[in-house]
């Protein structure tokens with residue numbers, strides 16, 4: 005049975021934190037492939053167009069043969085729910101043991117996802133530490149155990165593990181904020197995000213004036 009992971013996200017834009025997380029999961033589990041799934045209509049976020057986010061994702065993952073992008077969410081209308089993504093991908097990849105990659109902030113919300121209790125036991129959860137409010141690794145594990153207990157109350161078992169990965173403070177919101185600041189200073193090149201995103205992604209953001217008041 006092949007071992008595959010889904011890495012879902014808004015990726016607005018993709019950054020080095022995402023890439024480090026995916027690469028760590030690939031080697032630690034180990035996995036054969038990571039399927040990056042950009043959310044078409046994230047139920048809880050506003051984002052730049054799906055096309056821009058996909059183009060940036062393509063630029064970011066193109067050099068890694070174990071990374072692939074799935075546009076599976078384009079086939080559904082309405083909110084993009086994770087459970088539908090897993091069900092749909094399962095028909096493309098039969099005979100697969102599924103994993104789902106998430107940051108701690110996202111994992112914490114799992115019990116509130118659409119049919120989250122069902123989804124929780126359909127795959128193994130690979131969790132990256134992420135600072136939510138200054139807690140340490142032990143407290144992070146406690147947060148995961150609380151999620152596990154919430155699900156168990158309704159007789160749902162969940163398999164999860166923490167990825168051994170350094171804390172990375174980069175977020176898409178930080179990138180968007182820095183780009184906005186650059187545009188206010190009328191800097192045409194988005195230099196403040198250099199080394200926070202892959203260089204081709206930075207060039208793409210500059211070329212399309214994304215995340216500024218003048219964005220397309």
Ligand SMILES: Nc1ncnc2c1ncn2[C@@H]1O[C@H](COP(=O)(O)OP(=O)(O)OP(=O)(O)O)[C@@H](O)[C@H]1O
Nearest residue numbers: 013014015021106107110132134172174175176177
């Ligand atoms: N630096 C990071 N460390 C650990 N997990 C991360 C990191 N950045 C993103 N993730 C995880 O990657 C997944 C996709 O994240 P997403 O595309 O929403 O990026 P984000 O940086 O969290 O965006 P935003 O700042 O807009 O909320 C989520 O599960 C999120 O928790």
Ligand SMILES: O=C(O)c1ccc[n+]([C@@H]2O[C@H](COP(=O)([O-])O)[C@@H](O)[C@H]2O)c1
Nearest residue numbers: 012013014015046085086087110117118
């Ligand atoms: O299905 C849901 O109800 C749901 C609610 C919130 C987040 N998610 C999933 O969480 C992942 C990260 O989402 P985001 O939008 O925070 O980048 C992505 O795979 C989403 O499908 C899923």
